[in-house]
Amino acid sequence: MHISDGVLPTMVTLGGLAASGGLLALSLRRLNQKDLPKVAVVTSAFFVASLVHLPFGPTSVHLMLPGLAGALLGPAAFLSITLGLFLQSMLFQFGGLTALGANALMMGLPALVCGSLFQRLRGTTRKSHLLAGAVSGGLGILLAGLGLALLLASGGEDFLGVAKLALAAHVPAMLIEAAVTAATVGFLFRVKPEMLGKIRNPSEQSG
Numbered sequence: 001m002h003i004s005d006g007v008l009p010t011m012v013t014l015g016g017l018a019a020s021g022g023l024l025a026l027s028l029r030r031l032n033q034k035d036l037p038k039v040a041v042v043t044s045a046f047f048v049a050s051l052v053h054l055p056f057g058p059t060s061v062h063l064m065l066p067g068l069a070g071a072l073l074g075p076a077a078f079l080s081i082t083l084g085l086f087l088q089s090m091l092f093q094f095g096g097l098t099a100l101g102a103n104a105l106m107m108g109l110p111a112l113v114c115g116s117l118f119q120r121l122r123g124t125t126r127k128s129h130l131l132a133g134a135v136s137g138g139l140g141i142l143l144a145g146l147g148l149a150l151l152l153a154s155g156g157e158d159f160l161g162v163a164k165l166a167l168a169a170h171v172p173a174m175l176i177e178a179a180v181t182a183a184t185v186g187f188l189f190r191v192k193p194e195m196l197g198k199i200r201n202p203s204e205q206s207g
Helices: 010-032 031-050 066-092 100-121 126-153 157-191 202-205
Strands: 054-056 059-061
Touching: 010 066, 010 100, 031 066, 031 157, 054 066, 066 100, 066 126, 100 126
Parallel strands: none
Antiparallel strands: 054 059
């Protein structure tokens, strides 16, 4: 789901760079120093997962983990995803530096949305965390797929068909990401719940 250099119109490319730069600055401002190890782990997971591509016609699909990144990192998820995309661009030529802003928005914005949603839905039990993880994982791919389709469509009619195919290709990916995110959240709830943030007890939630 990486957009290459030269695909998007110049104005869209510049707008993506400007918007992602602003969100990156906000993400850095909200970053807590004690969360740096967690950011490093999530960035590594995002980096590796995005390297495994499954061909689907003229496009491809792969794990992206925006829902999981948002659930674990909150506002710092945008920083994590941008770092992962930058490294992939520099090391493997996935996407491009001029398209980095658009790619960061396409994957980083869903992470921020899903992170906020996860905190609202997760409740206090493992079952509620599993549900919140599944919703966040699936929604992250849906939003990223919609973002990809809109960005490709801005390139004109030549990319309109690819945009529709790319969106369709990510329907099964939604189910996979929902299962992966739910399983990861459920595992962390059992063995390291502090990675999911403070879990409030029912009396705190009702108050």
